[in-house]
Amino acid sequence: xxxxxxxxxxxxxxxPLYYRRLFPFSQYYRWLNxxxxxxxxxxxxxxxxxxxxDIYVRYQSFxxxxxxxxxxxxxxxxxxxxxxxxxxxxxxHNTVKSGTFQALEKELVFDIDMTxxxxxxxxxxxxxxxxxxxxxxxxxxxxxxxxxxxxFGFQHLLWVYSGRRGxxxxxxxxAARKLSVAARSAVAEYLSLVxxxxxxxxxxxxxxxxxxxxxxxxxxxxxxxxxxxLQDQDILGRKDSVNKVLGLVPEDVRKELQQRxxxxxxxxxxxxxxxxxxxxxxxxxxKGQYFEKEIMLQYCYPRLDVNVSxxxxxxxxxxxxxxPKTGRISVPMDLKDLDTFDPFAxxxxxMICEELDRSRAGEEEEKSEDTKEKEEETAAxxxxxxRDYKRTxxxxxxxxxxxxxxxxxxxxxxxxxxxxxxxxxx
Amino acid sequence: xxxxxxxxxERPHMTLGILFRVPLKRHHLPAFVEQPTLFGxxxxxxxxxxxxxxxxxxxxxxxxxxxxxxxxxxxxxVQFYGQPPLENISLSEFETFAVERLKLxxxxxxxxxxxxxxxxxxxxxLEKEFKALNFPYRPENEDRKSQTGPSEQEKRxxxxxxxxxxxxxxxxxxxxxxxxxxxxxxxxxxxxxxxxSKQKLELLHRNxxxxxxxxxxxxxxLREKLxxxxxxxxxxxxxxxxxxxxxxxxxxxxxxxxxxYLKAGYAYIPHQDIVTIVLNDFRTRLSKALxxxxxxxxAVQSDERLQPLLNHLSHAYVGxxxxxxxxxxxxxxxxxxxxxxxxxxxxxxxxxxxLRENHHLRHGGRMQYGLFLKGIGLSLEQALQFWRSEFIRGxxxxxxxxxxxxxxxxxxxxKEGKRTDYTPYSCMKVILSNAPSxxxxxxxxxxxxxxxxxxxxxxxxxxxxxxxxxxxELVKGMHYQLACQKYFELTHNIEDASFSLNHPNxxxxxxxxxxxxxxxxxxxxxxxxxxxxxxxxRGSREATANAPQALAEMTEDLDFxxxxx
Ligand SMILES: [Zn+2]
Numbered sequence: 001x002x003x004x005x006x007x008x009x010x011x012x013x014x015x016p017l018y019y020r021r022l023f024p025f026s027q028y029y030r031w032l033n034x035x036x037x038x039x040x041x042x043x044x045x046x047x048x049x050x051x052x053x054d055i056y057v058r059y060q061s062f063x064x065x066x067x068x069x070x071x072x073x074x075x076x077x078x079x080x081x082x083x084x085x086x087x088x089x090x091x092x093h094n095t096v097k098s099g100t101f102q103a104l105e106k107e108l109v110f111d112i113d114m115t116x117x118x119x120x121x122x123x124x125x126x127x128x129x130x131x132x133x134x135x136x137x138x139x140x141x142x143x144x145x146x147x148x149x150x151x152f153g154f155q156h157l158l159w160v161y162s163g164r165r166g167x168x169x170x171x172x173x174x175a176a177r178k179l180s181v182a183a184r185s186a187v188a189e190y191l192s193l194v195x196x197x198x199x200x201x202x203x204x205x206x207x208x209x210x211x212x213x214x215x216x217x218x219x220x221x222x223x224x225x226x227x228x229x230l231q232d233q234d235i236l237g238r239k240d241s242v243n244k245v246l247g248l249v250p251e252d253v254r255k256e257l258q259q260r261x262x263x264x265x266x267x268x269x270x271x272x273x274x275x276x277x278x279x280x281x282x283x284x285x286x287k288g289q290y291f292e293k294e295i296m297l298q299y300c301y302p303r304l305d306v307n308v309s310x311x312x313x314x315x316x317x318x319x320x321x322x323x324p325k326t327g328r329i330s331v332p333m334d335l336k337d338l339d340t341f342d343p344f345a346x347x348x349x350x351m352i353c354e355e356l357d358r359s360r361a362g363e364e365e366e367k368s369e370d371t372k373e374k375e376e377e378t379a380a381x382x383x384x385x386x387r388d389y390k391r392t393x394x395x396x397x398x399x400x401x402x403x404x405x406x407x408x409x410x411x412x413x414x415x416x417x418x419x420x421x422x423x424x425x426x
Numbered sequence: 427x428x429x430x431x432x433x434x435x436e437r438p439h440m441t442l443g444i445l446f447r448v449p450l451k452r453h454h455l456p457a458f459v460e461q462p463t464l465f466g467x468x469x470x471x472x473x474x475x476x477x478x479x480x481x482x483x484x485x486x487x488x489x490x491x492x493x494x495x496x497x498x499x500x501x502x503x504v505q506f507y508g509q510p511p512l513e514n515i516s517l518s519e520f521e522t523f524a525v526e527r528l529k530l531x532x533x534x535x536x537x538x539x540x541x542x543x544x545x546x547x548x549x550x551x552l553e554k555e556f557k558a559l560n561f562p563y564r565p566e567n568e569d570r571k572s573q574t575g576p577s578e579q580e581k582r583x584x585x586x587x588x589x590x591x592x593x594x595x596x597x598x599x600x601x602x603x604x605x606x607x608x609x610x611x612x613x614x615x616x617x618x619x620x621x622x623s624k625q626k627l628e629l630l631h632r633n634x635x636x637x638x639x640x641x642x643x644x645x646x647x648l649r650e651k652l653x654x655x656x657x658x659x660x661x662x663x664x665x666x667x668x669x670x671x672x673x674x675x676x677x678x679x680x681x682x683x684x685x686x687y688l689k690a691g692y693a694y695i696p697h698q699d700i701v702t703i704v705l706n707d708f709r710t711r712l713s714k715a716l717x718x719x720x721x722x723x724x725a726v727q728s729d730e731r732l733q734p735l736l737n738h739l740s741h742a743y744v745g746x747x748x749x750x751x752x753x754x755x756x757x758x759x760x761x762x763x764x765x766x767x768x769x770x771x772x773x774x775x776x777x778x779x780x781l782r783e784n785h786h787l788r789h790g791g792r793m794q795y796g797l798f799l800k801g802i803g804l805s806l807e808q809a810l811q812f813w814r815s816e817f818i819r820g821x822x823x824x825x826x827x828x829x830x831x832x833x834x835x836x837x838x839x840x841k842e843g844k845r846t847d848y849t850p851y852s853c854m855k856v857i858l859s860n861a862p863s864x865x866x867x868x869x870x871x872x873x874x875x876x877x878x879x880x881x882x883x884x885x886x887x888x889x890x891x892x893x894x895x896x897x898x899e900l901v902k903g904m905h906y907q908l909a910c911q912k913y914f915e916l917t918h919n920i921e922d923a924s925f926s927l928n929h930p931n932x933x934x935x936x937x938x939x940x941x942x943x944x945x946x947x948x949x950x951x952x953x954x955x956x957x958x959x960x961x962x963x964r965g966s967r968e969a970t971a972n973a974p975q976a977l978a979e980m981t982e983d984l985d986f987x988x989x990x991x
Contacts, residue, residue, distance in 0.1 A: 054829050116864040152674065153691030175691070179675070186678040190688075197862035199776075199875040209654040211684045303864060307789075 006327030006348040012052065014349045015076040015322070021388045022352060023072070023320060024398045029065035030405050031172075032082075035412030037419070044104075046083030046090040048315055049075055050324075058083075058315075059090040078324045081315035085177075103313035105178055108154075108171040108187065111308040111316060112140045115165065119198075120299045122233055122241060127325075129165045129343065132232040137167050138338055139224050140302030143217045144169060145335060147191055151213060156408045158401075159333040161346055163323025167333070168316055172408055174415070181312055188309040193217075193301045201247055204297040208288040218293060221300045226268065229299050236267040245274075248298065249291045253277045319401070322349050331397035332404060352392040500582035502625075503562050504617045506633045506708065507715075511587045520591065524739055526559045527588035531609040536926070538612055539854055540905050544619050552616055561585055563617055595739035597719040601849075602740050607716070611709050618701055626700075635707060637670040640694065645669060648687065648694065655687035656696045668697045676706050757803045759812055765802075769937035771910060771930045772871045772883075773856060774798050780867040785820025790860055791868040792831075794851050796838050801850035801931040806839040852929045853907050872897075872906040872913075889916050 033042045047060040047068075057075075062068035072080075084103035086093070093101045114121075114129050114136065121133045141159055148154045148171060156172040179187070193214065194203045206214065235241045242261065246254045260273055278292040308314055321330045327348035333341055389398055515523075533555045541548035556563040562581035576584075589610070596606035618626065630636070645652065645664070652669060653659055659667065677693040680686035680702050687694040695703060757765075766778040777795040781787050787795060792813075799809060813835055817827050838848050853870065862869040871880060877898055884894045893916040900909035911927040914920070918940045925936055 054826075119864065150690070151688040153689075182678055183675050186674075186682040189682045190684055195861065195863070196874060196876070197864060197866035197869065198780075199862070199867070199869075199871065199879055201876050201879065209657075211655050212651045212687065213684060215654070306863070307860070 005354075006350045008324060008327065010350060011078065011322070011324060011327070012076075014353050015078070016073070017353050017356070018322065018349055019069075019073045019076055021356065022392065022394060024389060024394075024401065025065060025069050025072075026382070027398060027401050027405060028320065029068065031401075031408075033065075034172075034174075035409060035416060037412050037415045040089075041085055044086045044089055046086060046103075046313075046315070047318075048081045048083060049077035050079035050081075051075060051077060059093050061090040078322070080318040080321040082318045083315045084313045106312050106314075108176040108179055108184055109309060109314070109316045110144060110169040110171075110188070111162075111166065111305045112137065112144075112168075112302055113162075113166040113305060116303040116305070120233075120235075122235075122238075127165050131342070131344070132228070134343060135224055135228040135232070136300065136302075138341070139220055139228075139300050141167060141169075141333075141335065141338060142220045143302055144191060146216060146220075147213055150216075151190075152187065156404070156411070158319070158404055159335060160319045161328075161331050161333055161341075161343060162317060163321070163328040163330045163346070164326050168330075170316075170319075174411065181310060184312070185306065185310040188304055188306045191302070192304050192306060193297055194303050202294070202298070204294045204301065206288060206290040206294055206297075210288070210290070210293075214293075214297075217301060218296070221296050225296050225300060226271075229296075230267040230271055233299075234267060235299065236270040237265075242270075245295060248295050249274065249277070250281070250289075253281065253291070327351075329394065329397070331394075332401045334400040347393040352389075352394050355392040356388060500579055500586065502629055502632055503564065503578075503582065504614070504621065504629055505582070505586060505589075506711065507586065507589050508633070508711075510590055511583075515587060520587075521735070523584055523588035524591040524595070526584075527561075527592055528739060530555060530559050530561055531592075531606075531613065534609045534612045534616070535605075535854070536928070539857070539907055539928070542904055543612065544616065549616065549620070553620075563620065592739065593716060593719050595736040597716045598736075598740060603713070603716045603720075607709060607712055610712060611705055614708050615701065615705055618704065630700075630704065635704060637672060637695075637700070637703060639668040640671050648689075651687050651689075652694060652696070655685070655694070656699070657685055658698065659696050670695045670697070670700065670703070672703055677702050678706065754803055754805045755808065757808075759804075759808055762799075762812070765934075768941060769934050771933040772913060773869065774930055774934075776871055776883075777867055781816055785816050785818075786822070787868075788866050789834075790862060790866050792834065793838070793848075794856060794868040796835060797848055797850040798930050798934075800838060800848075802934050806836065806841065809835055809839070850929070850931050853910070853927065856930070857906055870906055870910070872901050872909040877901060884913070887917070889913070 029042065032045055043061060043063050045061060046058070047062070048056065048058040049060060050056050060071070062071060083090070084106040087100065087102045087104055088096045114124075114133060115126055117133065117136055118125050121136070123130050123132045145157060145159070148157055148169075154171050154173045154176055158170040158172060160168045160170065162168055190213070196203045229235050233241075235245055246257060249257065257273060257277060261270055264270055264273065274295070275292050278289060281289040281291075308316065317330060319330050319332055322328070323330065327350055328343075328346045329349065329352070331346055389395055533552065537543075537548050537551055541551075553563060560576050560581055562578055562585055592606060596602045618629070621629065649661075649664065653661060653664060671692050671694055674681050674688055674691055674693045677686055677695055677699075680695065680699060681688065681693060686699070762778070763782075766775050770778060774795060777787060777791050780791070781795065796809065796813070799812070804812065810832060813831060814824070814827050817831060818824050822831070840848065856868075857870045857873045860868075862874050871883065875883070880901065881894055881898060884897065889897070893912070897909045897912050897916075900906075900912060907927050910933070911923055914927065914933060914937065915923050918937060920940065923936065925932065927933060927936075
């Protein structure tokens with residue numbers, strides 16, 4: 001995967017610039033403060049930093065936005081993870097009595113990682129991705145976004161490109177943040193269809209009746225399957241991948257298909273043969289025979305890392321963190337443009353730092369700064385920072401993040417009004 | 427009938443409301459708590475125990491229950507355990523109750539693993555245990571017929587009191603709470619299941635559990651979706667059934683298994699599945715109550731007579747504690763390869779093999795295998811060496827290993843983080859939690875492998891065709907532990923293993939027992955029709971004869987672990 005101009009060795013030089021002038025601190029704080037509805041919500045949030053040489057520091061916490069800025073600019077983390085909201089300030093976790101320091105709340109999160117699809121994509125493997133297999137992420141987002149909104153009633157979903165080979169979802173609704181571990185794992189399991197590790201061949205098994213979730217998901221999969229699986233991945237072309245597919249159909253059907261495939265090479269027609277067989281079976285069998293659907297789902301249905309979603313205290317890479325290997329910024333994704341989202345077009349840290357340099361010529365900001373009072377200076381710096389990211393290709397992602405935050409702000413305004421009303425009553 | 431008044435004349439006794447006024451006397455303890463060192467010197471501390479009503483954490487209201495109001499208290503066979511017992515009880519009864527409930531819960535646990543819950547054999551065996559231990563499970567009128575044994579009311583009282591005693595013993599750690607809640611919920615599920623529908627409604631009513639049914643119009647609008655999300659609901663039965671709309675958080679079991687229709691955060695539950703909400707309620711209440719009890723625990727802990735007893739009760743739950751490292755360093759790293767073939771259960775053999783092949787294991791595998799190895803006696807230093815030497819042959823260099831993986835290994839040994847000494851996973855845990863996904867090799871091969879692959883694997887390990895089909899039959903019936911035990915019997919040439927398998931480390935110990943000679947070998951020669959297999963058995967015994975003396979010693983030491991608690 002070409003990261004165009006990015007050289008990992010330059011990261012130590014670029015990070016200070018990024019955190020001083022580009023990182024959208026005010027939006028970031030606005031998000032994690034959640035309108036200040038609950039006391040200490042931001043203050044008790046765990047951050048963890050990965051520093052140079054893989055040094056990993058957990059239990060960082062900050063009292064204000066200024067504090068967060070100062071520390072990040074001092075430490076220049078290679079990677080930022082966000083954890084739970086704890087009962088106490090995480091940076092003081094050693095001073096509280098053991099057992100009382102507990103993770104209380106966190107967004108419900110999902111992590112979809114392309115490496116989990118290695119057995120069903122032939123274009124790349126491990127950490128590599130290309131535009132062909134990226135379709136899997138598009139499918140995953142569509143399916144999960146619908147289910148989380150319609151089935152579970154969540155509204156504030158932030159989808160974030162991880163910077164390398166996957167996507168994250170942060171469900172930010174108050175109800176989601178308060179979910180228990182058991183509820184989180186139930187949600188994740190409700191959404192998981194592909195089961196089993198390397199020891200399992202058939203990873204999707206459908207039973208009667210087919211749940212509405214699966215039906216809804218199938219309409220998404222059916223839309224992408226011909227292009228993605230039959231053409232791009234050519235799963236019915238090469239001999240070994242054909243055998244893999246045929247390994248998922250009942251034995252008697254397999255024999256017949258093997259024969260008919262000898263005279264038929266076109267993937268679309270081969271697929272039609274499989275569908276024909278399925279239809280035939282369904283007409284005669286008492287119990288559901290859904291092997292064509294099972295194949296589609298095994299190849300395309302989102303694969304979740306359930307453990308990430310389960311734990312309240314599980315850490316997940318923060319939006320706007322940099323991916324140290326690719327240099328790409330972890331950016332929020334606007335689902336309106338999901339089908340055209342191109343991970344390779346996501347800006348790298350070197351790209352946006354360069355853009356900043358390029359447009360600096362002709363500006364007078366540096367001069368005027370010396371003469372100002374200190375307070376004014378910070379205000380000016382704040383303003384300047386806003387102007388700064390707007391001059392880079394980060395701008396459109398921050399703008400989308402702003403829109404997302406305006407959306408949640410509605411809900412916490414409601415919450416604040418309710419709280420005030422309650423106070424008046426007493 | 428023996429009421430409280432009678433018991434008050436009996437010594438020693440205790441008032442459950444103001445707990446444990448009277449010193450424990452050794453001869454009143456059941457055999458299994460016979461622990462002279464722990465109970466020594468209890469006599470002199472007569473005034474030391476000050477356990478108040480509240481410490482048992484039941485609502486705190488001091489409502490005295492008088493003998494003749496018992497009918498009212500125990501108005502239903504199935505209880506929600508809302509109110510604590512406050513009466514007097516003899517010390518021996520106290521302990522008998524606790525021990526017998528523990529027996530019942532362990533039966534619930536074992537049956538839940540070897541049978542499908544609520545299946546015919548499950549129900550039958552559990553009913554038998556209820557009868558044997560005198561716990562109530564059938565409504566009063568049906569029970570009247572039996573002339574002997576305690577009355578229904580006495581059974582209900584025992585049910586009530588014993589539940590609360592175990593709360594004290596099982597509130598202390600997250601692990602214990604989880605186990606206790608799981609078993610109590612299963613117990614409740616069984617008892618609820620066998621009630622008639624009228625009795626079910628009565629129970630719900632009695633405990634103020636009322637749920638909102640959706641309107642007929644809504645039912646019509648959602649018709650198709652309701653039918654497709656609920657098992658056993660057809661177009662016809664849909665008309666007759668009420669559907670209840672509850673927040674999805676109250677029906678997690680149905681959500682998790684996708685057996686319910688979800689819309690906008692609500693689950694639509696058909697009447698036949700109402701047990702799910704009831705169980706959820708039961709679970710939530712119990713979980714909250716245990717958390718409260720745990721908070722008051724310091725008071726209980728200050729009682730040096732009570733604490734050992736409660737500890738003992740709680741230690742009984744996993745059978746053995748395989749985290750106690752009795753055999754550290756008695757096994758050398760070179761022995762792991764041969765041992766993995768001979769004495770590791772299939773799950774560990776599989777993990778070992780993929781570690782050797784890929785020079786890597788993902789987190790789930792590292793935990794399951796690492797703790798197992800710790801359990802069979804690897805020291806921390808050995809474990810570090812073992813994992814390190816394998817990992818650096820793969821993609822991980824030594825530096826990265828020390829940074830990323832060494833920590834978690836020290837963690838397993840309780841040397842980092844919370845310093846919990848982690849316990850090797852039991853079969854239950856391996857089977858039920860954290861199922862393997864892409865790239866994983868952990869889990870239970872009998873549970874998590876495709877039957878076809880399992881078959882190939884067993885063939886590769888030279889299990890006879892008839893043996894394989896026996897194993898696959900057990901797997902089909904979801905008897906994964908029995909399948910594993912069958913595998914043990916077949917690979918060790920034993921007709922009928924004399925233990926009930928529930929832990930990978932137990933498998934290892936039993937295997938070593940067999941291979942190094944012991945009572946099991948004698949059993950084997952007693953068994954006829956074994957002539958063909960004998961040479962194979964001897965072969966494996968000869969192989970281990972060369973194993974260092976240390977191994978034999980270890981097996982002896984491990985025998986100590988094995989005495990039933
Ligand atoms: Zn690709």
